[in-house]
Amino acid sequence: PAPIQLADVVPAPRDVRPNPAGNWRLSPDAVIVASTEPAALAAAVHLAELLRPATGYPLPVTDAATPQADDGIALVLDQAVGLGTEGYRLDVTTSGVRLSAVTATGLFHGVQTLRQLLPPAIESTVPVTEAWILPGGTITDTPRFPYRGAMLDVARHFFAVEDVLRVIDHLARYKLNHLHLHLTDDQGWRIAVDSRPKLTTVGGATEVGDGPGGFYTKADYARIVSYAADRHITVVPEIDLPGHTNSALVAYPELAPDKIAPPPYTGTDVGFSYVDPTDERTYDFVADVFGEMAAITPGPLLHIGGDEAFKVKGELYTGFVERVQRIVAELGKTVVGWHQVAPAAHVDGRVLQWWGTNGEDPTTADAVRRGARLVISPGNHAYLDMKYAPDTPIGHDWAGLIDVRKAYDWDPGTHVADVPEEAVLGVEAPLWTESVTSLAEIELLLLPRLPAIAELGWSPRATHGWAGFRSRLAGHGPRWATAGITFHAAPEIPWP
Numbered sequence: 001p002a003p004i005q006l007a008d009v010v011p012a013p014r015d016v017r018p019n020p021a022g023n024w025r026l027s028p029d030a031v032i033v034a035s036t037e038p039a040a041l042a043a044a045v046h047l048a049e050l051l052r053p054a055t056g057y058p059l060p061v062t063d064a065a066t067p068q069a070d071d072g073i074a075l076v077l078d079q080a081v082g083l084g085t086e087g088y089r090l091d092v093t094t095s096g097v098r099l100s101a102v103t104a105t106g107l108f109h110g111v112q113t114l115r116q117l118l119p120p121a122i123e124s125t126v127p128v129t130e131a132w133i134l135p136g137g138t139i140t141d142t143p144r145f146p147y148r149g150a151m152l153d154v155a156r157h158f159f160a161v162e163d164v165l166r167v168i169d170h171l172a173r174y175k176l177n178h179l180h181l182h183l184t185d186d187q188g189w190r191i192a193v194d195s196r197p198k199l200t201t202v203g204g205a206t207e208v209g210d211g212p213g214g215f216y217t218k219a220d221y222a223r224i225v226s227y228a229a230d231r232h233i234t235v236v237p238e239i240d241l242p243g244h245t246n247s248a249l250v251a252y253p254e255l256a257p258d259k260i261a262p263p264p265y266t267g268t269d270v271g272f273s274y275v276d277p278t279d280e281r282t283y284d285f286v287a288d289v290f291g292e293m294a295a296i297t298p299g300p301l302l303h304i305g306g307d308e309a310f311k312v313k314g315e316l317y318t319g320f321v322e323r324v325q326r327i328v329a330e331l332g333k334t335v336v337g338w339h340q341v342a343p344a345a346h347v348d349g350r351v352l353q354w355w356g357t358n359g360e361d362p363t364t365a366d367a368v369r370r371g372a373r374l375v376i377s378p379g380n381h382a383y384l385d386m387k388y389a390p391d392t393p394i395g396h397d398w399a400g401l402i403d404v405r406k407a408y409d410w411d412p413g414t415h416v417a418d419v420p421e422e423a424v425l426g427v428e429a430p431l432w433t434e435s436v437t438s439l440a441e442i443e444l445l446l447l448p449r450l451p452a453i454a455e456l457g458w459s460p461r462a463t464h465g466w467a468g469f470r471s472r473l474a475g476h477g478p479r480w481a482t483a484g485i486t487f488h489a490a491p492e493i494p495w496p
């Protein structure tokens with residue numbers, strides 16, 4: 001295989017200056033030295049754990065006040081390097097590697113780049129004999145957008161904690177920094193709420209297709225949050241209201257408009273269920289649920305859903321949304337909602353997750369003028385539950401087919417009309433799981449389109465280009481294959 005070039009990285013770095021005279025070989029006696037900050041050491045340990053299995057080298061990790069890269073790898077926290085809270089500078093010379101950043105998050109992102117500069121064999125879980133050469137030169141990098149995420153729908157089909165952790169690994173590999181968990185829907189309630197135990201004992205026992213369902217205990221959720229945080233990823237939990245609530249109505253019928261428990265639902269229709277916006281007990285429920293979610297969610301964002309509440313209209317809907325927004329704000333959290341919540345009154349910091357398929361949306365543009373910011377998830381570019389092609393065995397096609405180029409060739413900064421780029425926080429790729437039942441199927445839909453979304457969120461617009469992206473992406477097929485990760489061998493990518 002062709003040697004890795006400094007510019008082969010995905011997402012494309014902001015600035016790449018190759019120096020072919022500066023190649024460096026990782027050798028068995030190499031040492032990794034980090035600044036004495038615990039988070040810097042953690043990044044160094046993460047790097048060592050990525051490199052040890054395939055190299056078989058000990059790669060000891062030590063710390064020093066001023067780490068030196070003499071024939072090793074130095075991870076240096078250095079305020080002078082600038083590059084914001086997520087950027088990094090990577091220098092590869094004949095005397096070793098120096099990775100510097102203002103924060104440990106920057107070091108962590110630099111580690112993902114470093115990993116990609118080694119041959120694909122570095123993904124082996126057992127030692128292989130390989131010349132572990134790193135291309136010489138300097139990369140200076142920092143993200144375009146602060147919010148770069150993916151969503152996993154664990155409500156339609158439940159996924160065990162270990163599967164969610166693997167998805168987090170895929171996000172970290174491409175410098176994504178938010179994991180949105182769609183925790184509740186008609187078919188299942190997936191997060192334990194102590195004050196409302198039947199949400200999981202009853203609501204957690206179903207899923208699409210009559211499988212056993214399941215749910216996360218608070219300990220499970222803490223494990224996911226902690227694993228994500230170690231990879232500089234913020235978890236955004238979604239409790240979808242007022243629609244998409246059949247599982248909650250089964251558990252607590254006083255929430256239902258007719259006060260009768262509906263039968264459990266394991267189909268895939270949408271828009272038929274809603275909590276009673278005229279019953280004060282609904283708002284007690286909302287306060288209980290979001291109070292407990294706020295207490296177990298270190299991140300600032302709580303997602304209130306708001307989509308497809310077809311039977312809750314006009315003032316009834318906006319009034320409900322405004323009360324839920326206030327409950328979230330009083331908990332000291334920032335609200336996110338699908339863009340249907342746009343007509344409701346603005347609350348400070350409000351984020352709309354836009355999932356339209358046509359950039360003309362005056363209601364959303366008006367909400368932005370009133371202070372809202374956007375996370376962009378176009379159904380016809382970022383919905384990774386869409387099929388690649390007609391013969392994709394799982395997935396949907398209501399927003400059209402999304403091949404890799406469709407996922408790549410658009411611009412989050414200008415996608416929604418009359419919304420200035422400054423109001424765009426970033427992008428998110430939702431993966432809905434009506435037809436997805438395993439980690440392998442999740443990976444088939446995520447890869448290779450997730451890196452496309454990740455590049456849109458991270459890379460400067462100036463580096464955007466399908467020809468360059470597809471050739472850089474081609475080099476990742478062998479990486480995923482070596483790592484045992486399932487992916488779609490999309491015909492539009494020139495795999496080696």
Ligand SMILES: CC1=[NH+][C@H]2[C@@H](O1)O[C@H](CO)[C@@H](O)[C@@H]2O
Nearest residue numbers: 270307338355383385396432
């Ligand atoms: C925000 C949103 N609400 C709907 C819509 O997206 O389409 C998804 C399938 O693509 C579906 O699962 C979801 O319930």
